[in-house]
Amino acid sequence: xxxxxxxxxxxxxxxxxxxxxxxxxxxxxxxxxxxxxxxxxxxxxxxxxxxxxxxxxxxxxxxxxxxxxxxxxxxxxxxxxxxxxxxxxxxxxxxxxxxxxxxxxxxxxxxxxxxxxxxxxxxxxxxxxxxxxxxxxxxxxxxxxxxxxxxxxxxxxxxxxxxxx
Amino acid sequence: xxxxxxxxxxxxxxxxxxxxxxxxxxxxxxxxxxxxxxxxxxxxxxxxxxxxxxxxxxxxxxxxxxxxxxxxxxxxxxxxxxxxxxxxxxxxxxxxxxxxxxxxxxxxxxxxxxxxxxxxxxxxxxxxxxxxxxxxxxxxxxxxxxxxxxxxxxxxxxxxxxxxxxxxxxxxxxxxxxxxxxxxxxxxxxxxxxxxxxxxxxxxxxxxxxxxxx
Numbered sequence: 001x002x003x004x005x006x007x008x009x010x011x012x013x014x015x016x017x018x019x020x021x022x023x024x025x026x027x028x029x030x031x032x033x034x035x036x037x038x039x040x041x042x043x044x045x046x047x048x049x050x051x052x053x054x055x056x057x058x059x060x061x062x063x064x065x066x067x068x069x070x071x072x073x074x075x076x077x078x079x080x081x082x083x084x085x086x087x088x089x090x091x092x093x094x095x096x097x098x099x100x101x102x103x104x105x106x107x108x109x110x111x112x113x114x115x116x117x118x119x120x121x122x123x124x125x126x127x128x129x130x131x132x133x134x135x136x137x138x139x140x141x142x143x144x145x146x147x148x149x150x151x152x153x154x155x156x157x158x159x160x161x162x163x164x165x
Numbered sequence: 166x167x168x169x170x171x172x173x174x175x176x177x178x179x180x181x182x183x184x185x186x187x188x189x190x191x192x193x194x195x196x197x198x199x200x201x202x203x204x205x206x207x208x209x210x211x212x213x214x215x216x217x218x219x220x221x222x223x224x225x226x227x228x229x230x231x232x233x234x235x236x237x238x239x240x241x242x243x244x245x246x247x248x249x250x251x252x253x254x255x256x257x258x259x260x261x262x263x264x265x266x267x268x269x270x271x272x273x274x275x276x277x278x279x280x281x282x283x284x285x286x287x288x289x290x291x292x293x294x295x296x297x298x299x300x301x302x303x304x305x306x307x308x309x310x311x312x313x314x315x316x317x318x319x320x321x322x323x324x325x326x327x328x329x330x331x332x333x334x335x336x337x338x339x340x341x342x343x344x345x346x347x348x349x350x351x352x353x354x355x356x357x358x359x360x361x362x363x364x365x366x367x368x369x370x371x372x373x374x375x376x377x378x379x
Contacts, residue, residue, distance in 0.1 A: 040257035094247035148192040
């Protein structure tokens with residue numbers, strides 16, 4: 001009986017910890033800014049004077065204000081499709097932890113006629129798509145296809161936003 | 166495809182077969198799962214009709230009781246938690262079919278059924294799971310099984326690379342002389358294939374599980 005209780009606890013504790021709303025795990029932070037750890041109560045923007053400092057004279061070279069978003073993963077198939085005029089799309093996917101996840105999305109997205117090339121990047125947790133030239137795939141369609149694969153998406157970026165151009 | 170199926174069938178026959186790595190796949194996906202442990206060898210092939218439900222056929226040979234079971238099995242993904250770095254699932258499963266006891270002079274056939282629950286949580290380097298199953302063999306009795314696992318991946322392999330996991334499984338079966346046993350095992354994971362090799366230290370016997378997703 002002790003064994004049963006122990007194993008149940010072992011199984012249930014991590015589930016309880018992970019039972020977050022998926023938005024909680026989305027990365028909205030900008031490079032260098034950690035909003036979660038910042039205390040916004042201690043400063044009052046309304047009462048601050050901005051007249052005595054010159055932004056143009058400040059050195060911003062040490063600040064990277066670019067978005068911390070993963071870009072399209074380039075494979076030979078994806079490059080070939082882009083060269084042919086296909087649209088690049090990067091999808092942030094939640095819950096991608098193993099090759100079975102990658103297989104599922106490759107199968108589901110790969111059989112769509114709009115998709116010329118697909119690659120799931122486990123390191124970046126992204127789905128990279130190159131669409132056929134002249135074809136489109138709506139955000140709703142991408143979301144629906146990800147659900148068919150068993151996953152959920154956090155964000156979709158296209159064109160320059162996807163390739164960092 | 167036919168060659169692949171033949172190869173899988175051969176693997177199923179020559180190795181002792183059912184661990185349930187991801188018992189529900191993607192819509193329209195087929196999965197073959199073979200499991201072999203200290204008690205039985207089982208094979209399950211299932212088809213995922215939607216992201217929450219898979220239906221399949223399972224055959225299990227329980228070596229210690231000289232019993233064969235063939236059952237239709239349904240698996241339901243009750244809940245999946247998604248995170249940027251983790252995934253957690255709770256599944257329930259049930260099956261019904263025939264059970265043949267071949268231990269006597271003549272075989273005894275019964276209608277049998279089982280219910281089970283499985284939960285897992287994993288990141289790319291940590292894994293925890295729990296599975297429980299109750300089998301009703303009609304006049305042949307009943308039995309239960311509980312198994313828990315923890316695992317750790319020494320490195321995070323990228324897409325298509327060989328992923329390696331070190332795991333320990335503890336199982337508990339009240340009907341056996343050695344009720345609780347410990348099995349260290351290694352999981353190899355590459356693309357659509359998963360292979361687990363281990364050895365039960367408490368009730369000396371090999372463990373071999375194989376999963377392939379089509």
